[in-house]
Amino acid sequence: MPDQTPTRNTTSDAPASPPENGHPQNGSPHDIDSTAEKSQDDLGFFERYLSLWVALCIAVGVAIGQLIPAVPNVLGEMEVAKVNLPIAVLIWAMIYPMMVQVDFKSILGVRRHPKGITVTVVVNWLIKPFTMFGFAWLFLKGIFAPLIEPGLASEYVAGAILLGAAPCTAMVFVWSYLTDGDAAYTLVQVAINDLIMLVAFAPIVAFLLGLSDVIVPWDTLLLSVGLYIVIPLAAGYLSRTWLIQAKGEEWFDNVFLERLGPVTMVGLLLTLVLLFSFQGEVILQNPLHIVLIAVPLIVQTFFVFAIAYGWAYAWRVPHDIAAPAGMIGASNFFELAVASAIAMFGVTSGAALATVVGVLVEVPLMLTLVRIANATRPQFERRTAAA
Numbered sequence: 001m002p003d004q005t006p007t008r009n010t011t012s013d014a015p016a017s018p019p020e021n022g023h024p025q026n027g028s029p030h031d032i033d034s035t036a037e038k039s040q041d042d043l044g045f046f047e048r049y050l051s052l053w054v055a056l057c058i059a060v061g062v063a064i065g066q067l068i069p070a071v072p073n074v075l076g077e078m079e080v081a082k083v084n085l086p087i088a089v090l091i092w093a094m095i096y097p098m099m100v101q102v103d104f105k106s107i108l109g110v111r112r113h114p115k116g117i118t119v120t121v122v123v124n125w126l127i128k129p130f131t132m133f134g135f136a137w138l139f140l141k142g143i144f145a146p147l148i149e150p151g152l153a154s155e156y157v158a159g160a161i162l163l164g165a166a167p168c169t170a171m172v173f174v175w176s177y178l179t180d181g182d183a184a185y186t187l188v189q190v191a192i193n194d195l196i197m198l199v200a201f202a203p204i205v206a207f208l209l210g211l212s213d214v215i216v217p218w219d220t221l222l223l224s225v226g227l228y229i230v231i232p233l234a235a236g237y238l239s240r241t242w243l244i245q246a247k248g249e250e251w252f253d254n255v256f257l258e259r260l261g262p263v264t265m266v267g268l269l270l271t272l273v274l275l276f277s278f279q280g281e282v283i284l285q286n287p288l289h290i291v292l293i294a295v296p297l298i299v300q301t302f303f304v305f306a307i308a309y310g311w312a313y314a315w316r317v318p319h320d321i322a323a324p325a326g327m328i329g330a331s332n333f334f335e336l337a338v339a340s341a342i343a344m345f346g347v348t349s350g351a352a353l354a355t356v357v358g359v360l361v362e363v364p365l366m367l368t369l370v371r372i373a374n375a376t377r378p379q380f381e382r383r384t385a386a387a
Helices: 029-042 052-068 070-076 087-098 104-112 116-141 152-162 170-178 183-211 218-246 249-285 288-314 319-331 335-346 350-375 378-385
Strands: none
Touching: 029 288, 052 070, 052 249, 052 350, 052 378, 087 152, 087 218, 087 249, 087 335, 104 183, 116 183, 116 288, 116 319, 152 183, 152 288, 152 335, 170 183, 170 319, 170 350, 183 218, 183 319, 183 335, 218 249, 218 335, 249 288, 249 335, 249 350, 288 319, 288 350, 288 378, 319 378, 335 350, 350 378
């Protein structure tokens, strides 16, 4: 989602040192606690209460599905080539504001922090998708097998796979800000992940779905990549380039992005209302499943963060690089995951439900990781100082 925090320079020429944003630099325990407590206040209003809005959308969507069934019935029939048009429009509204923020020229800055980029790329693409598959299979097909019908469990695993194969592209700017992360590095890692996603998302998803005994609809998978990665990425790049040339970078950052900010949130919330109007019957029949799906997602979040953050610590990576490196792997591009689940398995599928649970748990989990990163900053500073 677009960054709603106070403006920071996120161009490729941004300074490596963190801004004066109120976070302490001396690492005293009292100041660290104060910083962690203030973290949630630094989020935008909607981001701060995202889990609450998602819960309300669940309630509203289920109510619409039960009380006004004509709404999901009519909207569900508005399809072209297996793409639900109302949801497709809302998903583009979610994804475009993220893609337009990415400055691909920033990739030239990769040489400044090769260790941090190495951590990000290896963890996000060689570790994270496979550990997500492992935890989802362990819990949903193993430990919780007596509580979930096998076919539905497979769909839940498929949704988890889609989450695991899509590293965060926008909210990571928020998490980086809250941990005094290097703005230039954060932008570089997002740009690199977007380019890798173009070629790696479909093969990884197809491979892991095959291991899950889920039939891979290759045409639908490739259509999802085209609709929800290629087109928004190209549109974001072209419109960003044109607007900066026409209006200037200051107008683009401070006016255009500010006006565009609410679009993603509105698109997300309306998508969830529609999704849960389709999912209402499943939710009412299996409310426990929300909790069961959340368990592997929570375990995965802490596990991946521990790998990236711990690796960065062992490698003596500075804290303002290590924190965003850990955050981008721990969080997910859930907008893409939701879109792909709907396109591949349908709006009433268990896969779509699993991706929405990812939305529900993400903000509280990431704020917890922000507290951990802020509390451990002194250890990083002592270790890098001794290097």
